[in-house]
Amino acid sequence: xxxxxKLLGTWASPFSHRIELALKLKGLQFHYLEEDxxxxxxxxLQSNPVHRKIPVLIHxxxxxxxxxxxxxxxxxxxxxAFKAYNDKGKExxxxxxxxxxxxxxxxxxxxxxxxxxxxxxxxxDIAAFFILQFLTVLQEVKEAELMTExxxxxxxxxxxxxxxxxxxxxxxxxxEKHVAYVRARRAAAEEAASKTKAA
Numbered sequence: 001x002x003x004x005x006k007l008l009g010t011w012a013s014p015f016s017h018r019i020e021l022a023l024k025l026k027g028l029q030f031h032y033l034e035e036d037x038x039x040x041x042x043x044x045l046q047s048n049p050v051h052r053k054i055p056v057l058i059h060x061x062x063x064x065x066x067x068x069x070x071x072x073x074x075x076x077x078x079x080x081a082f083k084a085y086n087d088k089g090k091e092x093x094x095x096x097x098x099x100x101x102x103x104x105x106x107x108x109x110x111x112x113x114x115x116x117x118x119x120x121x122x123x124x125d126i127a128a129f130f131i132l133q134f135l136t137v138l139q140e141v142k143e144a145e146l147m148t149e150x151x152x153x154x155x156x157x158x159x160x161x162x163x164x165x166x167x168x169x170x171x172x173x174x175x176e177k178h179v180a181y182v183r184a185r186r187a188a189a190e191e192a193a194s195k196t197k198a199a
Contacts, residue, residue: 004059004060004061004134005023005028005029005030005031005057005058005059006030006031006032006033006057006058006059007019007020007023007030007031007032007033007055007056007057007058008033008035008041008043008044008047008054008055008056008057008058009032009033009034009035009054009055009056010034010035010036010037010054011034013054013055015054015055015067016054016055016067018067018071019055019057019067019070019071020032022070022071035054037054040052043058044056046063047063047065048063048065051065053065055067055070056070057070057073059073059131060130060134061130061173062126062127062130062131064127096146099146100146103146103147103151103152103155104152106128106132106152106155107152107154107155110154110155110158111154115158116128121162121165125158125162129159129162129168132147132155132159133159133172135147137175137178137179137182138182140179141179141182141183141186142186
């Protein structure tokens, strides 16, 4: 999961620095990409085509812009999901409970509606879908059941509907390839951690 996080920023921007600090305080590994604002990269222009400014956080290929929005995302989504799958014992139990509360909130917000915004597919649907889609990959890798159809039938029905959307489906990585990639990254992280302990 950590290798899936990129931060586009610049050394002189306080907005970039606060995102960098938030990621580090949460213990989330990320790849920082320094931007030259006089010669903006294609990645920045593609990730934030409207405002074309930093910072931009890219998580599993999904860009999030505006520093306050990124801060909220780090705190409410990345951190709890990360802890739920990487902590152990009581800390993991607490993280799973916290993330479960967030899933219950999403379930409640979606109940009785086609999409989060009502009848129209919008940005909240896009953000939530790719996060939850990645969560199902993590579950398969770790053989855990944090989010099940039995617990969250409304979310699962909504996800199935979006997966059937040709445009949405075209943006999804091949499932088996994605699972294999995350499994390999997790194995590499565990091996590195064991070597650090042995040293």
